[in-house]
Amino acid sequence: MLRRGAGEWPGGRIEGIPVNILALDSALSACSVAVLADGAVRAVRRQAMARGQAEALLPMARAALEEAGLAFADLDRLAVTVGPGSFTGLRIGLAAARGLALATGLPLTGITTLEALAAGTDPAARLGRTLVALIDSRRGDVFMQAFDANAMPLSEPASADPAVLDAVLPAGPLLLAGDAAPAALDLLLKAGRDAELAADSESPDPVIVARLAAARPRPEGPVTALYLRAPDVSLPRAPVLRVS
Template structure:
C-alpha cells in the first residue's frame, strides 16, 4: 500500500509518502501561518521526489484535530479534494494520537503520557495515553490545572504546549519528541487504522467553537450597507 499523508493541524506543515512502511519522501516546515500556500506545493514535492503519480497512491492520511481551526480546515479540504479527484479513501488520524506515537518507548515506560496542544487560548487541548499508547479517554479542551487530573502518577508531557504544565507539575518529564505531528507517523497510523476499519472520518475535531464575530442582526426592512 502506498500512502500520502499530511498534517497542518498545529503550527507546522508536513507531508510524506510511504510504501509498505518505507518512507519514499518527506517534507516538513514549522510555520505559524501560511499553510494554505505551503501544503499543496509540499504534497507535489513529495510525490515528485517519490517518483509517483496519483494512480499509484492507495490511501490519503490526514490529521483531523484538535489544533488550529485554520490548519485543520486546510488539511481536511485538501484531503477531501484530492480524494474526490483521485477516487481514494481517506483515513483520519487524531492530532494527539499522532503526537503520542512520536514519543519513544523508553520515555513512556512506567509513565502516563499527556499530549498537550496549544489552543491559542487559556485552555489546552489534551489527551492522556498509557505507556502502551492506549488512549485513556478522548481529546478534550480544559484548563491546565484540570488537565493534570487526567494523568495521575508519574507523568510524561509531549506536544507544543507541554511546557505550560511543567510549572504545575515539577516532577513531570518533558518528552524529547517533536512538538508537531510528523506526516510519516500519520501515514503509518493511517495504514493500520484503515486496514482495521478504525480510522476516524474526515471530519474536524475542534472541541470548541471558532473565534468569530457574527455580523449585527438587521431589523426587517433594513437595507444592506452600501460599499463606497
C-alpha cells in the first residue's frame, strides 16, 4: 500500500482553493483515496487490487482521514471517479461515495476516469502532442478520449476497436495514457504513427481526482456512472456504510 504525506507531492497546495476534500477511486484495478486540507495533500492511500474493493475502500478512507487529522465533519466536499471502467469497481466507488454524501450532507463531485488520467500526465510531455487516455474495457475494445496540451477534452468519451485506433485518432504526434496505452502504442507504431507513452499513468491518481473536483463549482444534481457500454456482469452487494 502506498502512503505519502504532503511534503512528498510536488505542488502540494492548490492556490486560492481553501477546501477540505476526500477523493475515492475504485474504477480500474486499484483502490485509492486522497485527502486534501486547505488545498494541501494530507494523506494518500493506494493499493492495487482486482477484487475486494468493497471491503477495502471505506476503511482506507477512514484511515486516510485519521492520518490527515480530520473527521468527516471537517470536509467540504467528496469526489469519486465515475467511469468508464470496471462495472463492479464503479458501482462500489459510487455506492460508497453516495452513501457518505447522504450520511454527511456533503456535496459529491464526479470526475471521469479519462479526464483524471489525462490531468495526471506530465504537462511537459503533452507539448506538441495530442493526449489520448485509453482504458481496457476487458471486453475486446477500449474506452478513449482525446485531450489537448492543457488536458482539456478534444472529443467525447467513446469506445473503439483497438484495430481502428489509427483511423479514429487525430493526426500528428500522440501521447498515450491509461492501462490500454501500451497495447495501443504497439499498434500505432506498427501503423507508422508518432506515439509515446505517458509515465505512471495506468490508473487515476486520487490526488488528481481531488484537485479536479476542488476546482469545480458546487455540484448540482446526482452523480451518475459513465459506462459507455452496458454491463455484462451481475451486481455485487453494495458496501455497508458507517460514518463516524
